[in-house]
Amino acid sequence: MAMEPRYERGAALSPLEESSAEVSRDSGVVSLSASSLSMASEALSSGAVSQSPSFGGNVSQSPSFGPAVPQSPSFGPSAALEPQAALEPNEQDEEMLKRTALSYSTYIRANAGEEILCLEKSLEEMLTRVDEFVGMLDMIRNDTSQIVNTNLPQIHRKAEDMREIYRKIDKLEAFVKMVAANVSAMEEQVTQAEGEVKTLPGAFKKIFRSVPGFLNKPASPKRTPQQHQEIPPVFRTDDYFTPHPEQETCPTLCLRVQRRKMCGIWALFGSDECLSVQCTSAMKIAHRGPDAFRFENVNGFTNCCFGFHRLAIVDQLYGMQPLHVKKFPYLYLCYNGEIYNHKQIFDLKPSGKVKSIKLDRFHCTTDEPKHAVYDNAEELGKGFALETVKANIKILFENAVRKRLMAHRRIGCLLSGGLDSSLVAATLVKLAKEQELQYPVQTFSIGAEDSPDAIAARKVAAHLGSEHHEVNFTPEEGIKALEEVIVHLESYDITTVRASVGMYLVSKFIREKTDSVVIFSGEGADELTQGYIYFHKAPSPKAAAEDSVRLMNELYMFDVLRADRTTAAHGLELRVPFLDHRFSAYYLSLPPEMRVPKDGVEKYLLRDTFKGLNLIPDEILWRHKEAFSDGMTSTKKSWYAILQDHIESEINDSQLEKAAKLYPHNTPTTKEGFYYRQVFEKHYPGRSEWISHYWMPRWIKATDPSARTLSIYKPDKDQ
Numbered sequence: 001m002a003m004e005p006r007y008e009r010g011a012a013l014s015p016l017e018e019s020s021a022e023v024s025r026d027s028g029v030v031s032l033s034a035s036s037l038s039m040a041s042e043a044l045s046s047g048a049v050s051q052s053p054s055f056g057g058n059v060s061q062s063p064s065f066g067p068a069v070p071q072s073p074s075f076g077p078s079a080a081l082e083p084q085a086a087l088e089p090n091e092q093d094e095e096m097l098k099r100t101a102l103s104y105s106t107y108i109r110a111n112a113g114e115e116i117l118c119l120e121k122s123l124e125e126m127l128t129r130v131d132e133f134v135g136m137l138d139m140i141r142n143d144t145s146q147i148v149n150t151n152l153p154q155i156h157r158k159a160e161d162m163r164e165i166y167r168k169i170d171k172l173e174a175f176v177k178m179v180a181a182n183v184s185a186m187e188e189q190v191t192q193a194e195g196e197v198k199t200l201p202g203a204f205k206k207i208f209r210s211v212p213g214f215l216n217k218p219a220s221p222k223r224t225p226q227q228h229q230e231i232p233p234v235f236r237t238d239d240y241f242t243p244h245p246e247q248e249t250c251p252t253l254c255l256r257v258q259r260r261k262m263c264g265i266w267a268l269f270g271s272d273e274c275l276s277v278q279c280t281s282a283m284k285i286a287h288r289g290p291d292a293f294r295f296e297n298v299n300g301f302t303n304c305c306f307g308f309h310r311l312a313i314v315d316q317l318y319g320m321q322p323l324h325v326k327k328f329p330y331l332y333l334c335y336n337g338e339i340y341n342h343k344q345i346f347d348l349k350p351s352g353k354v355k356s357i358k359l360d361r362f363h364c365t366t367d368e369p370k371h372a373v374y375d376n377a378e379e380l381g382k383g384f385a386l387e388t389v390k391a392n393i394k395i396l397f398e399n400a401v402r403k404r405l406m407a408h409r410r411i412g413c414l415l416s417g418g419l420d421s422s423l424v425a426a427t428l429v430k431l432a433k434e435q436e437l438q439y440p441v442q443t444f445s446i447g448a449e450d451s452p453d454a455i456a457a458r459k460v461a462a463h464l465g466s467e468h469h470e471v472n473f474t475p476e477e478g479i480k481a482l483e484e485v486i487v488h489l490e491s492y493d494i495t496t497v498r499a500s501v502g503m504y505l506v507s508k509f510i511r512e513k514t515d516s517v518v519i520f521s522g523e524g525a526d527e528l529t530q531g532y533i534y535f536h537k538a539p540s541p542k543a544a545a546e547d548s549v550r551l552m553n554e555l556y557m558f559d560v561l562r563a564d565r566t567t568a569a570h571g572l573e574l575r576v577p578f579l580d581h582r583f584s585a586y587y588l589s590l591p592p593e594m595r596v597p598k599d600g601v602e603k604y605l606l607r608d609t610f611k612g613l614n615l616i617p618d619e620i621l622w623r624h625k626e627a628f629s630d631g632m633t634s635t636k637k638s639w640y641a642i643l644q645d646h647i648e649s650e651i652n653d654s655q656l657e658k659a660a661k662l663y664p665h666n667t668p669t670t671k672e673g674f675y676y677r678q679v680f681e682k683h684y685p686g687r688s689e690w691i692s693h694y695w696m697p698r699w700i701k702a703t704d705p706s707a708r709t710l711s712i713y714k715p716d717k718d719q
Contacts, residue, residue, distance in 0.1 A: 417456025420522030
């Protein structure tokens with residue numbers, strides 16, 4: 001039987017078989033294909049091979065595996081087995097073994113070296129990848145260790161913070177239980193009071209009904225005498241800031257700053273914001289107060305807070321607010337202003353405790369204040385004789401200035417050169433000399449070089465001998481400050497904005513260039529003494545008197561708003577003697593006929609009172625009324641005209657046509673008014689009702705609040 005030799009193996013072996021064969025050859029073992037194994041199996045089954053010595057110890061001697069195998073004709077390119085004659089049994093076995101060996105040899109390639117190189121290359125690539133994988137594992141392990149080592153302390157701290165929060169929650173729960181117990185006690189007291197009085201006043205019932213189930217709950221059982229329950233310090237600022245040792249232990253935060261500002265009061269109720277958010281909100285009015293800041297939670301409630309920015313004018317060590325008494329832990333007081341006659345109306349004990357001598361209703365504009373009985377002014381004359389009235393006016397006005405000298409900071413005065421500020425400055429300088437102040441009084445004016453106010457202020461300052469400072473006003477600087485002024489004012493009233501620019505800039509100068517902090521001014525005189533020129537057109541003295549009271553009651557929206565906001569923006573405290581309670585109440589009590597303009601001069605009674613005293617120059621005493629916003633520019637071009645020219649390029653006609661739709665409340669009718677309203681709405685959207693109406697002259701046809709636009713305006717001859 002002839003067998004064709006197979007030179008090509010690729011088609012006969014699967015990839016797995018080929019790989020197995022290559023590995024077997026490297027180890028000296030030849031693997032069998034499925035067909036070869038089948039042939040061997042058949043031969044063994046027939047018994048032809050099992051007895052063959054070729055599979056015994058002499059197999060190695062077989063010619064099939066001897067050195068002659070390579071010369072076997074089966075390895076030739078065209079080799080074929082020749083037919084042979086019949087053989088003996090031993091020869092048949094050898095022939096079978098030979099053919100089997102030839103069959104096996106067909107699976108051995110002649111180019112095995114290339115395959116070995118390929119296998120080695122594959123192994124090298126595999127080892128390289130294994131090394132890369134091991135390196136990556138090392139890097140991941142190192143990074144993981146570093147992250148764990150870095151964050152583990154933070155995790156511990158966070159866990160401790162969480163435990164602290166849980167502890168505070170436990171305290172809060174205890175506090176809520178205590179409040180519930182107190183409410184039950186209050187219900188018991190209310191029930192007892194209702195039983196005694198038989199009924200509750202309607203107002204109290206209305207309040208109590210706002211608390212669900214308050215009046216409907218059954219009375220609490222009788223309780224044993226109350227024991228003092230300590231309020232847990234939940235979320236107190238003491239947990240985060242150490243209070244100063246000289247202060248009474250309370251949940252406060254006190255920050256010291258260096259700038260001089262006026263007192264600012266801030267309060268918040270019912271907010272769920274965190275402490276840091278509340279504190280940030282409180283700092284928005286930091287410009288009003290300087291020397292100390294206190295942020296206080298009421299008995300540990302985070303949603304009930306007070307913030308106070310203090311400018312220490314009297315007693316720089318004590319006087320922080322809010323004030324409260326340990327005996328009444330739920331009563332707090334925050335206020336601004338000095339009680340000038342505090343030594344007369346309060347009994348200060350050596351222990352520091354204060355006993356009030358008398359409590360009464362607060363002041364009304366037209367009524368003499370209750371504290372007048374404790375005033376140390378001279379006794380006033382009786383009746384309304386002209387000389388008596390003038391003497392009383394001088395006494396009360398001088399007393400109003402004197403009491404406001406109480407300060408531990410340097411005092412200065414705004415001086416526009418008009419009647420009101422000149423009288424205040426002159427009286428201030430006179431009393432400062434009497435009280436031997438250790439410094440000269442500084443006076444301040446603002447205006448263009450040729451403005452009426454600047455010229456008049458120089459004359460008054462020279463007459464008084466004050467340390468005078470003049471701020472040069474330029475339209476460019478004023479226009480640049482407009483938006484900032486409106487933000488501080490929180491108003492869009494036209495005449496208020498105009499006048500506030502100059503006052504804002506002079507206050508900025510005082511803060512940056514001088515050490516004066518307490519500033520006197522003549523605000524309130526025009527409203528009190530009928531100083532506006534439209535009073536010349538009043539239909540009757542009674543109508544003029546009524547309008548004077550109206551102006552006094554609206555000061556908070558206009559002139560006093562301007563004076564307070566522009567000075568407080570730069571840390572100054574303003575004092576206004578013309579608005580002294582006793583002085584203003586007395587002036588408003590005078591017969592209306594005495595207060596009206598006379599001989600073509602407004603504020604005639606006030607001028608006549610100080611005539612012949614040489615307190616101020618006569619030309620200033622009888623100078624016509626000039627609005628502050630007008631007087632700081634020349635008559636050639638007023639400040640209002642400069643503003644209108646600038647705003648003309650900022651607001652177009654189509655915008656003004658939409659004013660009624662955009663701003664239905666206090667709709668602006670001019671581009672200037674539209675511009676101010678636009679800036680206001682940018683910072684305080686939806687708050688236009690903060691002012692009920694625009695300030696405008698009465699009893700005369702007017703389209704603009706400036707006095708220079710009125711037909712009855714008459715400038716002084718030197719203008």
